[in-house]
Amino acid sequence: MPELDSPQRQAPDSLMLTGFWYRALPADRVHRNQLHKAMLLEIPLVIGRDRAGRPFALRDACPHRGMPLHCGQFDGENVECSYHGWTFDAHNGQCQLIPSLTADQNLKVDRIYAGSYPCEEQDGFVWVYIPDPSPQGAGFAKPEEAPEPAPQIEKFGEASSGKYKLAYLTADMPVSIDHGIIGLMDPAHGPFVHQAWWWRSRHSIHEKQKNFEPIPNGFRMSAHTPSSNSAPYKLLRLYAAADSITTTIDFVLPNLRRETIRAGKYWFSSLTTVTPITRNQCRIDVVAAWNLFRWLPFGSDLLKFVFAKFVEQDRRTMELQAEGLQHNPHLMLIDDADRPAKWYFQLKDAHLEAKRTGGEMKHPMTGPVTLKWRS
Ligand code: FES
Numbered sequence: 001m002p003e004l005d006s007p008q009r010q011a012p013d014s015l016m017l018t019g020f021w022y023r024a025l026p027a028d029r030v031h032r033n034q035l036h037k038a039m040l041l042e043i044p045l046v047i048g049r050d051r052a053g054r055p056f057a058l059r060d061a062c063p064h065r066g067m068p069l070h071c072g073q074f075d076g077e078n079v080e081c082s083y084h085g086w087t088f089d090a091h092n093g094q095c096q097l098i099p100s101l102t103a104d105q106n107l108k109v110d111r112i113y114a115g116s117y118p119c120e121e122q123d124g125f126v127w128v129y130i131p132d133p134s135p136q137g138a139g140f141a142k143p144e145e146a147p148e149p150a151p152q153i154e155k156f157g158e159a160s161s162g163k164y165k166l167a168y169l170t171a172d173m174p175v176s177i178d179h180g181i182i183g184l185m186d187p188a189h190g191p192f193v194h195q196a197w198w199w200r201s202r203h204s205i206h207e208k209q210k211n212f213e214p215i216p217n218g219f220r221m222s223a224h225t226p227s228s229n230s231a232p233y234k235l236l237r238l239y240a241a242a243d244s245i246t247t248t249i250d251f252v253l254p255n256l257r258r259e260t261i262r263a264g265k266y267w268f269s270s271l272t273t274v275t276p277i278t279r280n281q282c283r284i285d286v287v288a289a290w291n292l293f294r295w296l297p298f299g300s301d302l303l304k305f306v307f308a309k310f311v312e313q314d315r316r317t318m319e320l321q322a323e324g325l326q327h328n329p330h331l332m333l334i335d336d337a338d339r340p341a342k343w344y345f346q347l348k349d350a351h352l353e354a355k356r357t358g359g360e361m362k363h364p365m366t367g368p369v370t371l372k373w374r375s
Pocket residue numbers: 062063064065066067081082083084085086
């Protein structure tokens with residue numbers, strides 16, 4: 001077994017995974033008949049909403065001579081490039097018009113495409129599907145279809161009747177996707193990074209034991225423990241007996257962290273993503289849905305306050321970490337506290353290997369595992 005007690009050196013390779021949905025922009029920042037810039041996996045995008053409110057995503061480069069399309073005009077249906085006025089369907093990128101063509105020139109305009117991407121709005125965010133790079137050059141191909149819809153936040157009970165609240169937080173992190181993700185799943189930084197007089201101090205550090213199990217493309221931490229430090233947990237204890245509270249935290253490739261807390265008929269559910277923007281930059285988006293505090297005016301503000309504080313502490317930490325990472329120091333991951341980070345790298349490797357061979361993905365975990373650490 002390679003998992004000895006000695007620290008294992010590991011440098012994140014910051015490879016960005018294609019073939020997945022990614023959060024591009026908060027939906028409330030994308031307005032009808034306007035064009036917005038965004039970047040995902042080093043791909044420049046222009047995001048907008050058509051007249052009917054449906055979002056779309058195009059590559060932010062005109063297939064003619066590369067002018068950014070966000071500089072152009074949008075009439076609610078087609079995007080017109082600001083350089084020579086070529087016009088493209090906002091949803092599939094198909095060229096509609098080349099103004100310079102004379103009546104006797106029969107260039108097949110409809111065979112020209114601006115790059116376009118599957119785009120969906122889900123739980124307050126505009127998501128974009130980034131396909132595997134296609135062999136043919138961009139600009140002359142129809143968009144690829146996404147194999148499945150964008151990820152959703154799990155909701156419970158009367159959720160179908162819309163009786164829940166939804167809120168988001170977002171923060172840019174000047175580190176690679178890998179550092180962003182392992183920072184997100186790292187249990188040992190809590191007592192040092194997330195201190196607050198109303199929350200906990202570093203002296204509250206104690207031994208913990210958690211059970212993990214493999215799930216498709218990821219792993220699950222299942223817990224029924226009242227000693228959890230997760231953010232909404234202490235608030236939930238006001239609502240239900242500690243032993244009726246159950247929490248689950250899942251990590252699923254490429255970048256999804258789902259946390260579910262249930263206490264009787266009350267629930268809190270979040271979907272956090274770390275999105276690769278460039279090789280050295282990622283963004284964390286936390287979207288939470290819950291049905292507790294619904295009727296209390298300050299409830300959602302309180303939750304937002306707690307989360308904003310946490311996210312800002314993480315952001316600041318990664319900003320400082322980026323300084324240390326600038327000159328490629330040797331890094332290590334230790335057991336058990338960094339085991340989830342190791343699983344992340346192993347999952348990523350297994351995913352890429354399966355893609356390369358066309359075979360089934362070989363999950364790095366063979367069964368349930370108990371991890372222990374102090375935090
Ligand atoms: S560069 Fe866009 S129309 Fe020429």
